[in-house]
Amino acid sequence: MPEGHSVHRIARQFGRHMVGDAVAVSSPQGRFAEGAALIDGRTMTASRAVGKQMFLEFDEALWLRVHLGIYGAWDFSGDLRQDATQRAARGRMGQTGMRGTGDEGDAPATVVGEHEDSLSSIGAPRRTRLRMAEAETAAVVEGWPPEPIGQVRVRLLTERVVADLRGPTACEVLDAAAVQTVIDALGPDPLVDDAQEGEERMLARIRRRRVPIGLLLMDQSVVSGIGNVYRAEMLFRARLDPHTPGASLPEDVIRELWRDWRYLLGIGVDTGQMMTMDGLDEESRKRALRNRADRHWVYKREGLPCRICGTHIVLEVAAGRKLYYCPNCQS
Numbered sequence: 001m002p003e004g005h006s007v008h009r010i011a012r013q014f015g016r017h018m019v020g021d022a023v024a025v026s027s028p029q030g031r032f033a034e035g036a037a038l039i040d041g042r043t044m045t046a047s048r049a050v051g052k053q054m055f056l057e058f059d060e061a062l063w064l065r066v067h068l069g070i071y072g073a074w075d076f077s078g079d080l081r082q083d084a085t086q087r088a089a090r091g092r093m094g095q096t097g098m099r100g101t102g103d104e105g106d107a108p109a110t111v112v113g114e115h116e117d118s119l120s121s122i123g124a125p126r127r128t129r130l131r132m133a134e135a136e137t138a139a140v141v142e143g144w145p146p147e148p149i150g151q152v153r154v155r156l157l158t159e160r161v162v163a164d165l166r167g168p169t170a171c172e173v174l175d176a177a178a179v180q181t182v183i184d185a186l187g188p189d190p191l192v193d194d195a196q197e198g199e200e201r202m203l204a205r206i207r208r209r210r211v212p213i214g215l216l217l218m219d220q221s222v223v224s225g226i227g228n229v230y231r232a233e234m235l236f237r238a239r240l241d242p243h244t245p246g247a248s249l250p251e252d253v254i255r256e257l258w259r260d261w262r263y264l265l266g267i268g269v270d271t272g273q274m275m276t277m278d279g280l281d282e283e284s285r286k287r288a289l290r291n292r293a294d295r296h297w298v299y300k301r302e303g304l305p306c307r308i309c310g311t312h313i314v315l316e317v318a319a320g321r322k323l324y325y326c327p328n329c330q331s
Contacts, residue, residue: 001070004225005268007049008191010074014047014056017080017161023058024157028148028164035173036154039064044156050189051224053170053182056156061176064154069169077146078161189224190262191269199258206246206254213249214242215319223258225265229299232324233276234260236297241330242323298324 002010025040027033039058046057056064066072145162148155154165165171174182187205188198205222206213216222217231226234235242237260238253246254267275273289276296280288287294297307302315302324311328 001227002052002068002072003227003230003268003274004049004051004189004191005265005272005274007052007054007068007225008265008269009272011047011049011054013074013076014044014054014163017076017078018044018056018156018158018163019047020044021158021160024155025064026155026157028152028155032153032171035064035171038062038173048192050183050192051186051220052227053186055179063174063176063179065170065172065174065179065182066165066168067170069167071166072168073166075149075164075166076161078144078158080161185221187219187221187223188258190258190265192224195262199255202258203251203254206249207251208247210245210247212243212318213240213246214323214325216246217257218319218321223261226261228321228323229274229296230261230264230276232299233274233296234264235325236330237276239329242318242325298326300324 020043022041022043023039025036025042027036039062042058042060042062044056044058046055048055048057052067054066056066058064068074145157148164151166152164153168153171156163156165188201190198193201202223206216209216209222211219214231214235217226217234218228234257238257240249240253240257264274264276267273274292274295275288276299277284277288284294289295292300298313301313304313305311306313306326306329309326309328311326314325314327316323
């Protein structure tokens with residue numbers, strides 16, 4: 001499931017390429033035909049992310065709310081232009097399942113799974129290249145606009161750019177009041193909320209619950225945007241036992257979790273990478289950018305020795321999600 005940094009980067013993609021333009025909205029699959037008709041032909045006026053949810057505003061205060069969930073994905077094609085963060089990430093939008101950005105001089109960026117220099121491969125013939133999910137596909141398409149590929153729930157089309165949505169958990173048209181109701185139910189997002197106010201909200205929501213902190217960090221009503229990867233890595237960075245009840249955590253520990261989330265989320269948005277290891281030398285950083293296995297402390301490292309103490313990393317299932325931790329460092 002895309003985590004908070006990916007959704008913020010997707011929102012920036014819409015802000016750069018569609019905000020201010022009239023958008024033709026359709027549902028090639030047919031499952032969202034009624035909702036598409038409500039916003040078809042309207043001008044997109046804003047694009048914002050809160051945690052794992054994205055909100056696209058159209059004139060007359062109608063919003064398209066999208067939650068990608070586990071299977072959702074956006075594909076973009078057309079006249080796409082990189083912003084500074086995309087150039088820094090070589091086009092990468094923040095997918096968690098990719099191998100890495102690679103180094104200059106490696107194989108061409110059109111090789112799927114080897115690189116994520118996605119935007120640079122857009123051209124004639126156009127390629128559907130930018131996939132905001134756990135995997136990326138490439139399909140050569142002639143003409144404009146390209147024919148929809150697969151089960152496209154929603155297509156957003158301007159004169160220059162097309163964005164296709166597949167498999168979201170949530171996709172609906174809301175008015176401004178309904179959007180605010182959704183946002184009010186979410187925990188603070190470091191890129192949306194005032195830093196101090198967000199810290200106080202997260203502190204209050206954790207300290208009044210005896211639920212394990214490993215579950216609270218994944219609860220989007222407590223704090224927004226944290227998924228499996230960031231949860232595991234943040235707990236290790238704090239040397240916290242994931243089973244510790246939130247209510248028993250010292251105030252300074254919870255505050256530091258918020259500040260670390262702000263820090264890691266900023267890195268994720270700026271680089272497109274879920275980089276959670278600090279202090280890497282140049283060669284180690286290159287390896288981490290190439291390969292997720294060299295990027296994390298505990299995530300997906302079950303059975304391997306802890307990078308700090310050598311104890312084997314444990315994997316268990318908590319509330320239906322995989323939880324990774326070091327039983328020694330996080331005891």
